Amino acid sequence: MIKNTPILSNEFLIKQLPISTVFINRESRVVLASDKWALDFNFQGKDYIGKTIYELFNKTSDKWARILESCFDGKFPEPEIESTTVPNSREKWFEWTSSPWYDEQENIIGAIVQAEDVTDRVLTEIKLEKLQFLQKETTEHGKLGTWEYNKQQDSFSCSQMIRTIIEVDEDFDLNIDNIVEFYKTGYSKNTISMAIYNAREKNIPFKEKLQIVTANGNEKWVNVSGMPLIKNGEYVALLGIVQDITDYVLKEQETKDNEHLLKTLINNLPLQIYIKDIQSKKLLANKSELTFLGLKDENDIIGKDDFDLYDKATAQKFRDEDVEVMISQIPMLNKELSCRNADGSTTTFLTSKIPLKGENGEVNGIVGISMDISEQKQKEQELKDLISVTSSQNKKLINFAHIVSHNLRSHSANFAMLLDFLAHEKDKKERSRIMEMLSESSKNLMETLHNLNDIVAINTESNIIKQKVNLNTNINKVLSKLKPQLDKNKATIISEISNDVNLNVVPSFLLNILENIVSNAIKYRKPQLDPVIKFSLNYVQNYTVLSIEDNGLGLDTKKYGHKLFGMYKTFHGNPDAKGLGLYITKNQIEAMKGKISATSKVGSGSTFNLYFNEKN
Amino acid sequence: MKKINSIFIVDDDPITVYGIKKILTSVAQCNTIFEFKNGQVAIDQIRKLVLENSELPELIFLDINMPIMDGWEFLEDFIKLPIKESININIVTSSIDQYDKDRAEDFKSLTHHCIQFNSKPIKRSEIEEITEIVSV
Numbered sequence: 187m188i189k190n191t192p193i194l195s196n197e198f199l200i201k202q203l204p205i206s207t208v209f210i211n212r213e214s215r216v217v218l219a220s221d222k223w224a225l226d227f228n229f230q231g232k233d234y235i236g237k238t239i240y241e242l243f244n245k246t247s248d249k250w251a252r253i254l255e256s257c258f259d260g261k262f263p264e265p266e267i268e269s270t271t272v273p274n275s276r277e278k279w280f281e282w283t284s285s286p287w288y289d290e291q292e293n294i295i296g297a298i299v300q301a302e303d304v305t306d307r308v309l310t311e312i313k314l315e316k317l318q319f320l321q322k323e324t325t326e327h328g329k330l331g332t333w334e335y336n337k338q339q340d341s342f343s344c345s346q347m348i349r350t351i352i353e354v355d356e357d358f359d360l361n362i363d364n365i366v367e368f369y370k371t372g373y374s375k376n377t378i379s380m381a382i383y384n385a386r387e388k389n390i391p392f393k394e395k396l397q398i399v400t401a402n403g404n405e406k407w408v409n410v411s412g413m414p415l416i417k418n419g420e421y422v423a424l425l426g427i428v429q430d431i432t433d434y435v436l437k438e439q440e441t442k443d444n445e446h447l448l449k450t451l452i453n454n455l456p457l458q459i460y461i462k463d464i465q466s467k468k469l470l471a472n473k474s475e476l477t478f479l480g481l482k483d484e485n486d487i488i489g490k491d492d493f494d495l496y497d498k499a500t501a502q503k504f505r506d507e508d509v510e511v512m513i514s515q516i517p518m519l520n521k522e523l524s525c526r527n528a529d530g531s532t533t534t535f536l537t538s539k540i541p542l543k544g545e546n547g548e549v550n551g552i553v554g555i556s557m558d559i560s561e562q563k564q565k566e567q568e569l570k571d572l573i574s575v576t577s578s579q580n581k582k583l584i585n586f587a588h589i590v591s592h593n594l595r596s597h598s599a600n601f602a603m604l605l606d607f608l609a610h611e612k613d614k615k616e617r618s619r620i621m622e623m624l625s626e627s628s629k630n631l632m633e634t635l636h637n638l639n640d641i642v643a644i645n646t647e648s649n650i651i652k653q654k655v656n657l658n659t660n661i662n663k664v665l666s667k668l669k670p671q672l673d674k675n676k677a678t679i680i681s682e683i684s685n686d687v688n689l690n691v692v693p694s695f696l697l698n699i700l701e702n703i704v705s706n707a708i709k710y711r712k713p714q715l716d717p718v719i720k721f722s723l724n725y726v727q728n729y730t731v732l733s734i735e736d737n738g739l740g741l742d743t744k745k746y747g748h749k750l751f752g753m754y755k756t757f758h759g760n761p762d763a764k765g766l767g768l769y770i771t772k773n774q775i776e777a778m779k780g781k782i783s784a785t786s787k788v789g790s791g792s793t794f795n796l797y798f799n800e801k802n
Numbered sequence: 803m804k805k806i807n808s809i810f811i812v813d814d815d816p817i818t819v820y821g822i823k824k825i826l827t828s829v830a831q832c833n834t835i836f837e838f839k840n841g842q843v844a845i846d847q848i849r850k851l852v853l854e855n856s857e858l859p860e861l862i863f864l865d866i867n868m869p870i871m872d873g874w875e876f877l878e879d880f881i882k883l884p885i886k887e888s889i890n891i892n893i894v895t896s897s898i899d900q901y902d903k904d905r906a907e908d909f910k911s912l913t914h915h916c917i918q919f920n921s922k923p924i925k926r927s928e929i930e931e932i933t934e935i936v937s938v
Contacts, residue, residue, distance in 0.1 A: 588899065592867060596896035599922030600817045606923070607824060623817050 206280075206303075209287060211296040212258055214238045214251075226280075226303060227270070239299075243270075257286045257297035267304060279308040329430035335362045336423045337386075351408065351430045353400035362424070370397040370405065378410065385414045385424055395431070407435035458535075458556040461542065466491045466508045469551065478558070500525045511539045512549045522559075534563045585752075590638055597631040637766055644773045650692055652778065657687040657732070661721060664700040671708050681721040689730060689798050695774040700734075702767045703794050707736035710792075729780065729797040737791040743784065750784055804830040804933050806860055811837050812844040812876065813865035818894065818922065822863050825926050830933040840868040841876030852883055859889065861936050866895040866902065874905065881913040889915045890936050896922040 200207065203220035206227075211217050215238050224230045227242075234242055239250065253263045265283045280301040287296040324330060331347030342361045349356065352368045366382065369375040374396040381392035393411040400406060408428050415423040452459050458475040460468050471479075471487045479495055481487055492501035503523075511518050517540040524534045535556045542551040604624050611617050658681070665672065665679060672679070689696065704719060711717040715737060724731040743750070751772040775782050779799040786792035809832055813819050819837055826832055836859070838844035844862075851858055866873035873893060880891075893906055898921050906919040916935075920928055 591898075592896055595898065596815065596867075596922060599896050600815070600821075603821045603923035604817065607821070623820065627817060 206301040208239075208299050208301075209296060210239055210254065210299060211287075212294075214240065214254055216242065217296060223301065226278075226301060253282075253284050254297050257284050258294055260286050260294055262286070267308065269308075277305075278303060279305045331428045331430075333360075333365070333426045333428070334423060335426075337421060348428060351400070351406065351428055352398060353402045353404065358401075368398045368400065370399050374398065381410075381412060382424070385412050386421060389414045389416060389421055395435075406430055406432040408432075456557070458554075458558070460487075460554045461551055462491075462508060462554065463551045464512065464549070466505050466552075475556075496525065507539060508552055511541050511552055515541045515543075515549055517541065523556075532560070533558060534560045586641070593634050593638075594631075597627060597634065600627045641770060641773055644695070644770065644777050650777050652690050652692055654688045654690055655693050655696065656685070657689050657723075658683055658685050660693070660696050661700060664697060664704060667701065668704055668708070671705065675708055675711060675717055677708060677711075677717040677719060679719050679721070683721055683723050683732075687723060687730075689732075690800050691798060692774070692778055695778060699771045699774055699796065702771045703734050703796075706767060707734070707738055707792075710738045711736075712738055712789075726797070728799060728801050730800055732796040732798065733793055734796070735791065735793040740786040740788050740791050742788050743786050751782065804936075805833070806830050806933060806936055807833050808857060808859040808861075809835045810844060810847075810859040810862045811835060812841060812862065812868070812873070813837075813894070814839050814868045815865065818865065822894070822924060822929070825924070825929045826933070829926065829930045841871030841873060841879075845871065845876055845879050848880065848883065852885065858885060858887065861932065862889060862891045864891055864893050866893060866897060877909050877917075881909065881915065885915075890932065891915055891917045892932055893917065893919045894922060894924050895920075 197218060200209070200218050201221050204222060205220065206223040206225075207220045208216055208223050209218040215236050216234055217236075219229075219234065221230075224232075224234065229242070239254070243250075249266070253266065256263050263284050265281050267279060267281045269277050269279050271277050281304045283300045283302070285298050286294045287298045289295050325332070325345060325347050329347065329351065331345050331349075331351050333342065333344035333348050335342050342365075344360055344365075346356075348360070349358070352365075354360070362382070366375065366379055369378045377394050377396055381390075381394060384390040385392060391411070391413045393409070395407065395409055398406050398408055407430075409431050410426065410428045412424055412426045414421050415425060452470075453473040455472065456474065457472075458478055459470075459472040460475050461470040463469050467489050468487050468491070471484055476482065476484065476487065479487065487495075492504045495501070496504065507518060507521075517538065519538045521537050522534060523537050524532050526532055536559050537554065537556045540553045540555075541549045542553050544550045601624065604620050604627065608617060608620050608624075611620060661681065661683070671677075707719050708717055718737045720733075720735040722733045722735070724733065741750075751768045772782050775796060775798075781797045783795045783797075784792055785795075809826065811819050811822055813822075823835055826835065836847070838847065841864075848858065850856075864873045864876060873895070877891070895902065903919050906917060910917045918932070
């Protein structure tokens with residue numbers, strides 16, 4: 187036994203104490219301990235008597251020294267709770283109660299330290315604390331309020347959050363009846379009233395999404411649920427949870443509205459809009475796109491790619507573009523694309539493809555916008571055609587006006603000059619000469635007016651009535667009319683035209699045109715060569731082309747080509763030439779929606795090609 | 803009376819030619835007046851004169867609208883010829899078109915020859931003025 191330590195006669199009793207108790211002398215050494223203490227701290231069968239408390243617990247904490255010191259001074263320190271890790275056991279919590287140890291003479295000879303295992307209590311406290319924290323956070327973040335109605339006491343209590351939600355302060359006296367009044371009149375109030383009634387009377391729990399009107403008049407959305415508490419088969423209380431979901435509902439509504447707006451917009455735009463994923467499979471297609479592809483339901487297109495929808499070549503073209511846009515991440519804007527339809531027509535699109543980027547900038551598809559501009563294209567072409575027709579008409583008109591003014595002016599200038607001479611001329615012979623010239627001039631003027639009138643008549647719409655006539659019959663008519671000249675010049679006619687060729691023409695125009703060209707061939711023959719005139723027929727596009735070839739003088743088409751069909755242009759100094767024939771010919775064939783061209787070389791004859799329009 | 807050695811009239815209208823000649827002979831003494839039916843025969847003759855180093859016309863009356871070679875085509879060829887002296891060319895046309903007047907101005911700026919634009923009918927006073935310039 188340890189020196190200076192009184193022998194305890196009741197050591198046996200102490201060992202059997204049901205509480206962990208240890209007696210420590212002033213040197214901090216264990217003098218005695220209950221078996222429970224040895225058990226709790228795993229000292230069973232070990233030699234712990236006489237060792238210092240620090241050695242045993244492997245602790246050097248000042249706290250214990252202070253606690254023991256104060257016991258030695260006759261004080262009673264506050265109990266301490268400490269966790270202890272006992273080998274081979276889970277963490278344990280002990281409450282240490284220390285007090286001075288007196289001998290019979292009331293001298294302090296050490297300290298009595300008792301340890302109580304409070305592990306369960308501590309763990310429960312921690313758990314509760316955690317739960318309380320969680321509940322607080324949950325109710326605050328989730329805007330969750332709870333209330334409870336106790337049937338027996340007819341009492342109503344609620345959490346602060348309930349008051350926050352319905353916007354009343356703590357002084358407001360809430361009860362099971364007036365809380366219903368905060369629900370919006372109509373569906374919400376009826377539903378909650380019914381639910382509470384059913385819960386109280388029939389023990390039915392409830393969960394509803396309803397609207398409330400707060401004390402301040404604000405409308406809010408709440409999720410409200412109620413649970414009747416049953417004890418021994420009897421309803422004793424009703425628990426309620428109210429969650430403010432206004433923000434969520436409004437956001438949801440806003441999202442829905444936005445989605446609806448976007449959908450409405452996309453579907454009603456006169457543009458084809460689609461979204462494709464990275465594999466060019468369609469994720470979305472608007473109404474226009476569906477209509478274009480001849481589909482009714484969006485589900486018929488979702489997940490399909492262009493190879494399912496277009497021919498291979500077109501699909502490949504589209505796919506290549508998609509890939510290009512997705513790789514480069516550069517939008518393709520307003521590109522004109524043509525694709526051939528099943529019926530042979532061509533549709534022209536103005537297409538834009540825009541890469542669709544994810545949150546991290548990675549491309550995960552494309553948005554495509556296409557506009558069918560076939561109609562505009564066609565209009566554009568029609569407009570171009572119209573402009574070309576108009577400008578050619580205009581040119582013709584100006585040319586005609588110019589010619590008319592020039593011709594009339596030249597006659598009137600002659601009249602003016604001759605009349606002036608006449609006024610001053612005294613010589614009789616000279617006077618009669620001037621008079622002769624005046625009458626010649628007047629004759630010329632009459633002829634000019636007559637010619638101009640003919641030309642105007644050609645271009646008068648009402649005169650252009652086409653009908654089917656046999657070509658050979660008409661050629662023969664002209665040839666027999668020109669027979670004297672043909673015979674006189676020993677002309678040879680070669681025709682490759684079969685008898686069944688019919689043309690849709692104005693008959694008088696055809697005769698006039700043929701006569702003009704054939705008589706030109708005679709007029710501009712080579713002096714030492716018998717004229718040969720050859721007729722042949724071809725079909726070019728919509729035209730039936732009659733070619734009339736001669737072996738005459740020919741002319742330099744490079745130099746005169748643009749003037750060949752002009753008015754009053756002659757090229758060979760032939761006194762018979764009036765420069766009107768080909769101008770009239772051109773007008774007549776154009777009035778029949780045809781055209782005329784000529785190929786020629788000086789010295790090697792000319793070929794006139796007459797294009798007869800069989801369609802219009 | 804003023805004296806002019808050689809005059810060319812290039813016009814396909816015999817009445818105009820008659821008129822110009824009639825006025826000319828009454829205001830000046832003209833040794834020789836040559837007539838040409840179109841630009842081609844006129845330019846051929848001038849080329850020949852240049853080649854032979856013969857005397858060129860002092861005055862040319864030129865119509866615009868003529869067959870085979872018109873007045874403009876004649877001028878195009880004429881101003882290219884190696885002629886040192888300044889020849890007086892009077893365009894006499896029934897055109898009053900601004901386009902034709904502008905075209906005459908264009909030719910004026912391209913050559914040292916004296917080019918003047920006159921509308922038909924040509925007046926006695928105009929021809930008097932023209933002969934005045936030439937005979938000085």
